[in-house]
Amino acid sequence: MSSVEQFGYRQELQRSLGFADLMIYGLIFMVPIAPFGIFGNVFAVSHGMVALAYLIGLVAMAFTALSYAQMARAFPMAGSVYTYAGRGIAAPVGFIAGWAILLDYVLVPSLLYLVASTAMSSFVPVIPVWAWLVIFVLLNTVVNYLGIQMTARITRIMLVAELAVLAIFLVVGGIALAQGKAQTGALTPLFEPSSFTWSVVLAAASVAVLSFLGFDGISTLAEENREDARRLGRSMVAALGVAAVLFVVQTWVAALLAPNRAKLIEAGDAAGSAFYDTAAFAGGQWLSVLTAVATAIAWGFANSLVAQAATSRLLFAMARDRQLPRFLAVVDPKHRVPVNATFAVAGISLVLGIYMSTRTNGIGELASLVNFGAMFAFLLLHIAVVVHYLIRQRSRNFWAHLIAPVIGFIVLVAVVINQNVAAQWVGGIWLAIGLLVLAGSYLLGRRPILPTEVK
Template structure:
């Protein structure tokens, strides 16, 4: 009797509809672009204020927190090599209803991330080209990314490679100019102050800042949504997540360390919102001149509005595709374009939601801050369920003896994330729990209608 190969979706009761064309390098680049190697440029002032100047330490703590989560993702990616990310892992690792809630929680992240990126990038571009208003740039970015994603995952992969090279080139320029400026005596603080300042240090401050800094790390998990487009082993998929997180973590810490040492008007960054919002570009101008401020600002706008939004839209559409395929969201989201092999309806839905939310948040005074907090809350909550799924699947069900990978690591990751969530923005906590409450209502209605969440059985 023939058996189904161990890493095909047919083994889990699905048909292979997406195109398997991505290798380890493609997945690694995808993860790096999703996290944006120059992401700290855009939120440097926020993290500086929250960490009281210990920006590099905030990113280091964020990296550690995400490292344990990446290890849990890698374990579950090998066990369940399918699209759907934490929705799939919690659903099959624990139970289908739990998977629905995990998917619902991370939807708060995935659905809102493109809107956040479009809004920040559009505001930046409107400051350079005021003839086109913010809403005009929003439409341009959404249309451009939707077309690229519709043309197929290989087109998306090719574009991300070009964008990654450009971002790394800009980062290299900043680091070289910044180090030269420090060597010439432009430093504004003690060398180790970005990682430890005895005058302001407290764990509450550090973890509160880390809850903002982790926004830059969100995206390595997006690699897991491409499991059904990965042409190599599921183990390689997991390793690409860990590698992408490690590489980008080093880049984040290096650039924020240099930036923190060059920050002028440190007291003003802590109190004046205008100074805070432009803190990075001001220090870039201080280090190298107006040209460096313009270069880093434009690079940030393009990276967030095009490159990052491009892969965020792709990841979100795969999550909607997986939940639609399992009838836990409307089934029309599972439609795959026969020519380009992409979830076409899910891609278009993400585009419409991103445009609508972006235009709405543009009318609010604190729209960006609210989106940042909600995105982080959704991701952290879903990651908590991921760690639980690792323990339940491997330790409880499989009786695994690898307790370091399947019990200790997820337990530490869970504890760190709980501390980050507790110290997160209060408004985000309230709205986040309201979102989870809505999810529970939706789940309850499904039960009342006799549509208990279920997943196809694994084929032996």
């Protein structure tokens, strides 16, 4: 286990997490039943080839996970890709990477709260969406404030609950298939010759990849990892692999059973109910209600809980380096968590979530922006691996430090090009603002400087 003191910092956060804690944290962040909520959108965009979309998403994220693992060994600190790009390439590049990933991290909790609150309001309409938002935000903020160990204990419980619901769906779905309820051929979710084009599949993968975002959140807990830094990287790869298996299996079964396939492909899933309709077709209304409520709780409590924790650590790391307001770097002396950053994330999530709940397509707008920020930051991560290891360290491990990151970079570029055009425009504007902020820092004589650079 490397010490943060060698990089110019004090050890302020509590080192209490092991390999299992980190892997479970990553799984909860990705949500084992994440495809429940976006199944219809991926189905429509992929023309029914949902399993293939998730497999391509896995390829994109697998190479990214390998790059994360390499940089986590070199720089075992909080901050995720902000730290890796800043120390692997240069501090200004780190700022841009951090700025890009902020679009993902800061918006993710708002997106999760909005999806869950909308779902819960549909079941309990007497409580409006905004009230559910307040409930979820307050609950998660209290848990995160009580310390990372409390968060870890809650995530274990939630993981078991989500896996139990998934197991029930797979068993009932398997029985339905055995009874002859399949609506298409067994291999159609993987490959449909009449519909296959690379643009279709890559566009679907750009949506499906939303389910994989979260494994990278493990890297923000580097300063709370009590084991060797290599275990941090391994936990990311392990969490990604387990999640991928779960995603492919559940979407394969659901795609085989989905009723009204042609209508879903043509008209899409504006109501977000395609998976729950499929569950009802497979096992009855009780299964539809069970999967819908499980999705609401998983997104609104479990996933947003760890998303808030990860986002607060990113804000903490950037503020510690004076690239964000200094008050965000304050650590609670008792619970040893970045308290102001935690409260800031809660406030942003609450205000933005309530605002987006008033918009016609608030969920879709947030989802597209989240993906763009993450993909751009991951591109800089791959470059950082090559610069740090191959150029600076003169590494001869060409697979890990050249071939893998280059492949990962190329795959991500293909995914970004096929993303929603609106997301590309808004994401581009966000990056332009970041560049202006960076330029302003230079003009004011406050260029980004990491602690070890100070003379």
